[in-house]
Amino acid sequence: MAEIESLKSEVRSWIESNWDPGSSLVEWRTKLADTGWGTAHWPEEYFGKGLSPAEGAEIDQLFADMGVLGVATSGVRMLAAATILEHGNDAQKKQYLRRIITGEDSWCQLFSEPGSGSDLAGSTTRADLDGDSWVINGQKVWNTSAHHADYGLLLARTDWDVPKHQGLSYFIIDMRQPGVEVRQLKQMNGHASFNEVFMTDAIVPRENMLDQPGNGWQVAVTTLAHERRGFDRIRGGGALAQLEGPIFDEYRREVEIDNEPYKWYPQRAGRVDLILERARETGAIDDPVIRQDIARLLTMSQAAQWTAGRARAAQQAGKPQGPEGSLGKLAASNIARLASRVHTDISAMDAMLTGAESPHDGVIAEILVSVPAVSIAGGTDEIQKNIISERVLGMPKEPRFDTGPFRDVPRNVSET
């Protein structure tokens, strides 16, 4: 406790003598990278102080409390940083980490393909070594922020003669090159939060492979684990986005660009928070049938929160994770679907309208056309149920047909 306090007072006095709201965002963050105070839980040799994650979190909180900006964290960049920290070599860490936290470079993830979504390890984008370069050919999809990314985290196949998980490698690819074409992908709700990325003889220098050839799956698992951890992260820039001054203007622009893809995410979760307000303003609150569904929805939503509370309580008590810890995503799908149905019943024929004509300036219509994403994004309900039944209930796995050399594994017609 005393150590934390003396650490905090050290940081406080450093901030007091160094924080300059008149400097540019990159100037300030370069100072953070040079001293290590912006990412204090990173190793000392790579822009950190070698402190524990808990100490790092205390320092981040102190920055926020003092109204001082920290390093860039929005978008996909922190997944890149975490992956490079865990799997990168010395040269890669020195080359990429600094410009990640200064916000100068932005990143995207190039994992999913049209032919491999749930079966991510069935990736068929190929990387072939030609002299000192890897030549990349293939298509990726669902790539958030790829249209303004400087670098991509790329999963590609380097060996077709081993089982599928063993033939993948993980690369850092320069997105600003002729062989990379990014097209925005418009969704059924009208937003374009994702992209398709076409790679045609795109080049990756040999030294840009992360970890060893054939270890790409393990590296991807690291990235995905960090993505899951950040799944519920509150987006929006926090209180700092309210402060005035040129450096905060810069910050606001950065957050706005990086958060653009996530604008409709509250709607895809079903907006349970709007249900009672809508029921009251429409009079549906007096309909006994709708009341039953409202009560069902509120019950499910509350029960999911309490279940998450039980999971946290078990974690804090140092107990092994029980079933309650694996159910949140599936619960969220059920809640969103039911919420969408109840919003429809409450809105009656107004549910046929869209845009400004739709109640709440289009929010209701956006719920109805966004909810189908919840049970797909970040792992479909079906994959979640496989995981729950196999890992929690201990049920047997399905027989597999994809354990031999990847070359012989049946694939979608378009990829053979």
Added chain:
Amino acid sequence: MAFKLTEDQEQFRDIVARFCRDKSPTTAVRELMATEAGYDAGVWQQLCAEVGAVGIHVPEAKGGVGFGPVELSIVMEEFGRSLLCSPYFASGVLATTAIAEAATAEQANELLPGIVSGDVIGALAVSEDARSFEPERLQTVAAEDGGSVTGSKHFVVDGLNANLLIVSARLNNEPRLFAVDAEAAGVTRSAQASMDPTRKLARVEFDNAPATLLGNSAVDITPIYNTALVALANEMVGGAQALLDAAVEYTKLRVQFGRTIGSFQAIKHRLADLLLQVELAKSTAYQAAQVLADEGAAGAKASEAASLAKAACADAYLEAAIQCIQLHGGIGFTWENDTHLWFKRAKSSEVFLGSPNQHRERMLQAMGV
């Protein structure tokens, strides 16, 4: 909000669970459910004397054991899991809570020690038709001096086993509770054929039956009702978990088409869905117990939490029962297979103390919606 038990509570759960495993294998359940009394007097004495289960949630000042709703819920969850046959719900939950809530301290200290020791079995006679627990439609009346009651009660749990009946009746047009000796003149009891043979029901007629008025003012049935609902909700999640466990175990063993049926996604996904529903229901039952512990059983918050839990747990229990039979296939529909024991408890618990639809509505009204 406490979503985890204290160490003492965990130990208590282990004690109750061990007691149930020892005393209530399904062979014992099957034997007892076929008898008129439906329970084993020796086990009942041990339950009271050794486990201290009856009166567990009632303060010592009123003659109880002095723990709270969370401990009561632990007992109920384990009883629900094992279908332990006993008059616990009638005597330990309904009658005990009614006395603790409605009687004067002096009356409670007179009535409860016998119930807590297990020597006296209490039952609560409040329902008169299929839809009433709360006293809006109360027809039973008391004589003007409060010394006797006349009327007819249905769905009295363990009404035949009881020595002491706690009866609702109108006194000067106010709902009150009375203590009536079950053996007294003017009391006529008959069994109601119950679909769940582990929950014995009776019809009780009172014809100027001598009665003792409890308490000094009109009875507020709400805290009694809420406590009973939370106890039932926790009993139901215990049963639901037992059914889920049985379904998972069976589908891992049963082989068809050259593979265990548990390796079919169609079955795995159904069980994953069921696990989710059962875990969500558990959260509502635990939360409701905690709300009663924190806020008392009488307020709107208690009614909201209790009704929410009753509806969610009833739905989860019945779903678990239906799925468990389905996943067993034909054998699941046989008398020999144990699933129907829980199915019948689930089916009767669904409507006992009010249906899920009624409780969803009650929850909204308690929320002020």
